[in-house]
Structure formats: C-alpha cells, structure tokens
Amino acid sequence: MLAERYKTAFQLYPYTRIAAQEGTATRHPVVIVGGGPVGLTLALDLGKKGTPVLVLDDHDGAGLGSKAICFAKRTLDIANRLGACQQMVDKGVVWNVGKVFHADQKIYDFDLQPEAGHRNPAFINLQQPYFEKFLCDAINAAQSAGAPIEIRGRNCVTALENHGTYSTLTVNTPDGSYQLEADYLIACDGARSPLRDMMGLSFDGRVFEDNFLIADVHMKADFPTERWFWFEPPFENAGQSALLHKQPDDIWRIDFQLGWDIDREVELDPARIRARVDAMLSSQAGHVPEYELEWTSIYTFQCRRMKKFRHGNVIFAGDSAHQVSPFGARGANSGVQDADNLAWKLDLVLKGLAEPNLLDTYATERQHAADENILNSSRATDFMTPKSDVSKTFRNAVLDLANRHAFARPLVNSGRLSVPCNYIGFDLFGEDALQGPEGTQPGMACPDAPHLDGYILERLGGEFTLLAIGCMADDLKAHGVLANAVNIKAPSDAMRARYLGAHPCAVYLIRPDQHIVARWPDYNADAVATALKTAIGKA
Amino acid sequence: MLNLAPNISDPDGFYEELIRAHEGLDKAQSDALDARLILTLANHIGDRALLSQAIAAAK
Numbered sequence: 001m002l003a004e005r006y007k008t009a010f011q012l013y014p015y016t017r018i019a020a021q022e023g024t025a026t027r028h029p030v031v032i033v034g035g036g037p038v039g040l041t042l043a044l045d046l047g048k049k050g051t052p053v054l055v056l057d058d059h060d061g062a063g064l065g066s067k068a069i070c071f072a073k074r075t076l077d078i079a080n081r082l083g084a085c086q087q088m089v090d091k092g093v094v095w096n097v098g099k100v101f102h103a104d105q106k107i108y109d110f111d112l113q114p115e116a117g118h119r120n121p122a123f124i125n126l127q128q129p130y131f132e133k134f135l136c137d138a139i140n141a142a143q144s145a146g147a148p149i150e151i152r153g154r155n156c157v158t159a160l161e162n163h164g165t166y167s168t169l170t171v172n173t174p175d176g177s178y179q180l181e182a183d184y185l186i187a188c189d190g191a192r193s194p195l196r197d198m199m200g201l202s203f204d205g206r207v208f209e210d211n212f213l214i215a216d217v218h219m220k221a222d223f224p225t226e227r228w229f230w231f232e233p234p235f236e237n238a239g240q241s242a243l244l245h246k247q248p249d250d251i252w253r254i255d256f257q258l259g260w261d262i263d264r265e266v267e268l269d270p271a272r273i274r275a276r277v278d279a280m281l282s283s284q285a286g287h288v289p290e291y292e293l294e295w296t297s298i299y300t301f302q303c304r305r306m307k308k309f310r311h312g313n314v315i316f317a318g319d320s321a322h323q324v325s326p327f328g329a330r331g332a333n334s335g336v337q338d339a340d341n342l343a344w345k346l347d348l349v350l351k352g353l354a355e356p357n358l359l360d361t362y363a364t365e366r367q368h369a370a371d372e373n374i375l376n377s378s379r380a381t382d383f384m385t386p387k388s389d390v391s392k393t394f395r396n397a398v399l400d401l402a403n404r405h406a407f408a409r410p411l412v413n414s415g416r417l418s419v420p421c422n423y424i425g426f427d428l429f430g431e432d433a434l435q436g437p438e439g440t441q442p443g444m445a446c447p448d449a450p451h452l453d454g455y456i457l458e459r460l461g462g463e464f465t466l467l468a469i470g471c472m473a474d475d476l477k478a479h480g481v482l483a484n485a486v487n488i489k490a491p492s493d494a495m496r497a498r499y500l501g502a503h504p505c506a507v508y509l510i511r512p513d514q515h516i517v518a519r520w521p522d523y524n525a526d527a528v529a530t531a532l533k534t535a536i537g538k539a
Numbered sequence: 540m541l542n543l544a545p546n547i548s549d550p551d552g553f554y555e556e557l558i559r560a561h562e563g564l565d566k567a568q569s570d571a572l573d574a575r576l577i578l579t580l581a582n583h584i585g586d587r588a589l590l591s592q593a594i595a596a597a598k
C-alpha cells in the first residue's frame with residue numbers, strides 16, 4: 001500500500017513499473033528525494049550539465065492547496081537560466097504596489113517597481129503547482145534534448161541505510177518495495193523530511209504561537225493588482241492582521257491572523273470563513289462580490305533549521321534543511337537558491353574537477369542564507385504578533401507614527417520580501433581589485449542589465465564566465481575548469497552604472513550560479529586563474 | 540560617543556513639559572506616548588551605534 005498524503009493539482013510524473021524494481025539494487029550517482037520546487041530545480045540544473053540524476057517522489061505531481069504564491073526576481077533569473085522562466089512570467093501576476101493599513105487608515109504604500117533594465121519583475125504571484133509544472137515542462141524539454149534526468153512518481157522512500165560513501169534506499173511503490181543505491185543522496189523532501197528523521201537529525205527553532213487562516217478565493221473583482229495588508233483590520237472578526245493578494249486565474253489569497261487559542265474545526269467551517277471574507281470584501285467593495293472558496297486551511301508557522309546541511313554524502317536542501325514563516329516569501333525562493341548553489345558544485349565533484357570538500361561550502365553559504373531568512377522572517381512575525389505588552393505598545397506606536405511621519409514607515413514590518421543572498425567574505429570569493437559599484441562586489445549575485453536586444457544575465461549561462469566590459473578577455477581553462485569569456489565592447493548605460501561605475505573597463509569572474517567571484521580593472525590571466533582555483537575550493 | 544554629560548539647556552523646564560505631556564492620560568495612553576517619543580528621538584539620533592549605547596546606558 002502506498003498512502004496518498006495529499007491531492008495533486010497536476011499529474012506530472014505518473015507511476016510506471018520499471019525493470020529496476022526487480023533484481024539487485026542499481027547504483028546512481030545522484031538521487032534526489034522529493035519533487036517539489038527545490039528537487040525539480042536541482043534535477044533540471046544537474047541534468048542540463050549532463051550529470052545523471054534520479055528524482056523519487058511519493059506522489060505523481062504537484063500538490064494541491066495553498067502554498068507559495070510570491071516568486072522573487074532571483075528565482076525567476078535562476079528559472080530563466082534553466083529555461084523555465086517565460087511560462088512563469090507569462091502566467092504569473094506581476095505586482096509592484098503594496099498598501100499597508102492600520103485599522104481603517106492607510107498608513108502608507110510602497111512600490112517595488114525595480115529600477116529599469118531588468119528582464120524579470122521584482123515579484124510575480126503564481127500558484128506553486130504552476131511553478132512546479134513549468135519546471136517539469138522544462139525537464140521534459142531537457143530530457144528530449146538528451147539530459148539524463150529521470151523522475152519516478154509514487155516512489156516513496158521508506159528506509160535509508162547510510163554507508164558513508166553511498167546510501168541504500170528502500171522505495172515503496174504501488175507494486176511493492178525495491179532497493180537502490182546513491183553515491184550522493186539529496187534530501188529535498190520538505191519540512192517534515194522523513195530522511196532527516198531516518199538519519200536521526202534534529203530540526204530546531206521556534207514555533208510562533210499563532211494560527212493563520214488562509215482562504216484562496218475565486219472571484220472576478222476589479223481590485224487593483226496590489227498587496228493589501230492590514231494591522232488590526234477594521235472588518236469583523238478578522239483577527240490581528242489580514243492580507244489580500246491576487247493570483248492568476250482570478251484567484252485571490254486572503255489571510256487572517258487568528259491568534260493561538262482557537263478551535264480549528266470551528267474556524268474551518270465554510271460558513272464562518274465566508275462571514276469573515278464577506279466582511280473584508282464588503283468593507284472594500286461596498287458590497288459582497290460573488291465568489292467561491294477554492295481552498296481553505298489553517299497554518300501555524302515556525303522558523304527552524306538543521307545545524308548542518310551536509311552530512312557526508314547526504315545533503316539537505318529546501319524546506320527539509322530550513323523552514324521560515326511565509327511573511328517575506330522566503331521559503332521556496334530560498335530553496336531554489338539552495339539548488340542553484342548546490343548543482344554546479346555537485347556537478348564538478350562528480351566530474352572529478354573538484355574535491356568533495358567543495359560541498360562543505362554549499363552548507364556554509366546556504367546555512368548563512370537560512371540564518372538571514374530566519375532572522376528576517378522572525379522579526380516580521382514578532383512585529384505582526386507582538387509577544388509582550390511593551391512590544392505591542394511599540395508596534396502600535398510605530399503604526400500610529402507611520403501614518404503621520406515618513407520616518408516611522410521603514411519600521412513597519414509586514415514581511416521583508418526575499419532578496420538575493422550575498423556571500424561577501426566567504427571562502428570561495430576572491431579579490432575586489434576594481435573597487436567598483438557596491439552592488440557588484442565579490443560574493444553578490446550579478447544584477448541584470450540590458451545588453452544589445454536582450455539582457456546580460458542571459459549571456460552568462462550556467463558555467464564560469466569571464467565578463468569583460470570595455471576590454472577583452474579570452475576563454476581561460478585552469479585546473480580543468482573552463483571560464484567562458486564574454487566580451488562587451490559597448491555596455492548599455494545601466495550596465496555601465498552597475499558594473500563599471502567611474503571605471504572605463506572591468507573584468508568579472510562569475511560562478512555558474514551567477515555570483516561574482518572577483519573583479520579587476522583589466523584582464524590578467526594569472527589573477528583570473530588564481531581566483532578560479534579559489535572558487536572551486538582548491539585554495 | 541553617546542553624550543552622558545549634562546546637555547539640556549533648561550533641565551527643569553524640559554522635565555516639567557515631559558511630565559505635563561502625560562497629564563490626563565491613563566497608563567496605556569501614557570505608555571503609548573512614551574513609545575512614540577522614544578521612536579521620534581531615536582530617529583533624530585539616527586546613528587545606530589549611538590542608539591545601542593543609549594539602550595545600554597539606560598538599562
């Protein structure tokens with residue numbers, strides 16, 4: 001028997017019985033457990049580099065229900081590198097404006113409208129099942145082009161034996177169990193990670209004593225495409241805070257912060273949910289528009305992470321390794337960056353071009369990112385759910401002042417939205433011999449900029465790149481690793497501002513995940529070779 | 540460096556004005572006023588290190 005834990009929105013990788021289910025266990029270089037946003041991104045990235053990868057998921061598609069809706073620019077940039085972005089942006093709802101209310105007063109609005117000259121918007125709203133479907137479409141396309149990716153649906157990992165240099169997995173299917181072996185096992189099996197439990201590893205942090213009612217509502221309303229957030233909402237029974245945000249297909253995400261002592265059964269009664277939603281919508285529209293409840297659920301949120309993301313040849317990525325409250329949209333967005341960080345490192349190790357210790361830098365870099373996300377997400381949650389009387393007094397003082405004075409607005413925190421993590425000062429990064437613009441220091445993710453009739457990030461691809469602006473560099477191979485030269489003779493104004501500043505020319509060494517390794521005022525092959533050596537952990 | 544030497548030109552007048560601002564307020568309203576005042580002053584100081592020193596000095 002293989003239990004179904006949840007319903008799927010799309011069937012993406014139906015179960016088929018295969019020969020490997022009989023006989024002796026087959027060894028695979030990489031097995032990814034979990035076909036959520038993180039496992040799929042990692043599989044696509046590795047497969048496109050030619051590294052064979054097997055994904056096991058206990059269901060056969062994307063789970064139905066209210067999960068991620070806000071996908072950030074950095075995630076879209078990664079998806080674009082992997083060929084999955086266009087569908088996401090086409091289907092997604094682009095939004096820039098947010099309004100923050102305290103009771104019936106609007107205290108301010110913000111505009112995320114990024115500076116001009118980026119391919120992707122700051123954010124799109126897209127239901128998570130679509131995000132997963134578009135990744136699967138890109139995987140199918142990559143498979144057709146020869147990428148060695150295999151996904152086995154309804155393959156549930158039920159036991160793990162870790163032998164140090166490899167693992168043996170027991171996998172349950174509709175036709176019974178079989179075993180397989182993995183040189184590298186990547187646990188992308190979500191916040192409840194069965195693999196983490198099988199390894200007896202802990203997952204520590206804070207549970208926020210609060211319940212959030214989430215209603216995804218189908219309605220044709222002409223509310224603007226904005227994020228509306230209320231502290232102490234004025235409509236009846238709305239709890240401590242409320243959120244209204246648009247998704248594709250005329251679906252709206254509505255959240256109510258209900259507090260800790262509630263009866264979940266009672267609160268999930270559709271009549272009771274409708275009364276809340278009616279009160280919210282009529283306070284905005286003047287009447288109750290026609291709508292249907294698509295999906296409703298109650299969540300409690302937590303912030304926690306594993307101490308170490310790498311345990312020898314078993315590596316954790318995404319929600320299995322770290323979990324944050326959704327205010328700030330840092331869950332899937334950070335998990336996709338985990339995959340982006342891990343893929344090229346694992347690929348180099350498997351190809352024998354780097355030592356396994358390169359994988360330790362996946363752990364240190366992404367543990368740092370997780371800490372940053374947990375910090376931001378905890379601060380937002382503490383602002384929204386003050387934990388003491390004095391904390392509530394100050395919170396309300398901020399809201400009160402924000403209404404009257406601009407200075408208090410930066411203190412209002414309804415979630416600091418996900419921005420790319422930087423690794424300034426970490427081991428794999430080299431010198432800043434240019435001393436150029438701040439946004440392109442070694443350690444940072446490359447900002448986009450227009451180039452010819454496209455954008456610069458599209459030119460970087462998924463290998464090491466030597467980006468020469470206003471001067472010339474050559475392809476350079478050092479320690480078996482190639483850095484492709486991309487020479488830009490006539491940079492656009494935005495490119496100049498973001499990469500040159502006052503300098504006439506610059507050379508950047510950029511990692512496959514598009515983070516900047518080092519930069520110089522001119523091209524020097526020896527300096528680049530040294531930085532490249534550092535970047536692959538051969539210090 | 541946080542200035543912990545006397546710095547207010549009319550100390551008695553300032554003190555009186557501060558207390559008088561709370562007249563007629565109940566405890567919750569007074570606490571709210573104090574919080575708004577602290578935030579307003581903190582913004583004026585702005586310097587992050589000075590604010591930390593001030594929090595430490597007040598403890």
Ligand SMILES: Cc1cc2nc3c(=O)[nH]c(=O)nc-3n(C[C@H](O)[C@H](O)[C@H](O)COP(=O)(O)OP(=O)(O)OC[C@H]3O[C@@H](n4cnc5c(N)ncnc54)[C@H](O)[C@@H]3O)c2cc1C
Pocket residue numbers: 033034035036037038039056057058059066067068069070071128155156157158188189190191193194195214299317318319320326329330331332333334335
């Ligand atoms: C209400 C809500 C709103 C959110 N909003 C946002 C947002 O706006 N933006 C954002 O970035 N994030 C958001 N998140 C977080 C986001 O949903 C998660 O961070 C994301 O799903 C994590 O992806 P993952 O691939 O790590 O894990 P998951 O998506 O959990 O995928 C894990 C997969 O592993 C499979 N699996 C589990 N056990 C086994 C096993 N034993 N064998 C085989 N397969 C197994 C599961 O079936 C599943 O398919 C939100 C979350 C919630 C709950």
